[in-house]
Amino acid sequence: MPELPEVESIRRKLNQILSNRQIKNIEVRRDKSFLAFPTASAEILNNKVVEVKRRAKILQIVLSGQRDLLVHLKMTGQLIFVDKDGQRAGGGHPSADWINELPGKHTRVIFEFKDGSRLFFNDMRVFGWIRSPLKKDVDQEFVNYGPDIDDPNLTVDYLLNAAKRRQIPIKQFIMDNAVICGVGNIYASESLFVTGINPTKSAKEISKKEMTVLLEAMQKIIAHSTQLGGTTFDGKYVGVDGFAGGFQKELKVYGRDEQSCFKCGTLISKIKQGGRGTFFCSTCQKN
């Protein structure tokens, strides 16, 4: 599943590519992939793309009309843009659809633009979705989400306050979208390692000093990964131009179980928390 740095990398590329293109036609090949499309279709056609924004891992394609498009790639979604000369760009789950003829058997939605270019939404497992809420209702879509990790208004006090009420380990706390968005499994393990906090420590036991360094670490690591185009792991993600992201080379603990800690040489441990693998060093992260 793409994490926030991957989705942000896709956003930056699509923002350059799609801006100002005018939608000529939309073909929905699988109803489930574009929820409530028929209601919205007349209002979306002939709209221009104004910009591509992002909230959590949801892309928001801002249109010139009454509605915007929201896209969640989930596990296997891809957005592949093909210009009128057949040049491709995009991002999401890597699969043969990158190079195969489009539309392919996993193509769920096709946006056709006035200039002859097209945007394909492919989704093998059909967990991803597109919606087109009215602009005034877009905020409502995010009502259950905490602030994004890269939100400049996110504070240590907010996190400490949210942690007070939670009986969960800090690793699960920072991955909870209702608390903060954008700290996926890889970045949670990496941030806790850098700050020396044990992932099993209860969220409400985290001191102000620890929360301060943890927030800094999460923001720094995620910003760095975004600059590198995200992380490729298990072939789950390819970058916008079909190239892998660069962050996987920088991983300190994630995916390194039974290998030596770069700081102290202890073998990295792997445990399960909330069904997800957690990687940590039992020496460097005692507390």
Ligand SMILES: [Zn+2]
């Ligand atoms: Zn260590």
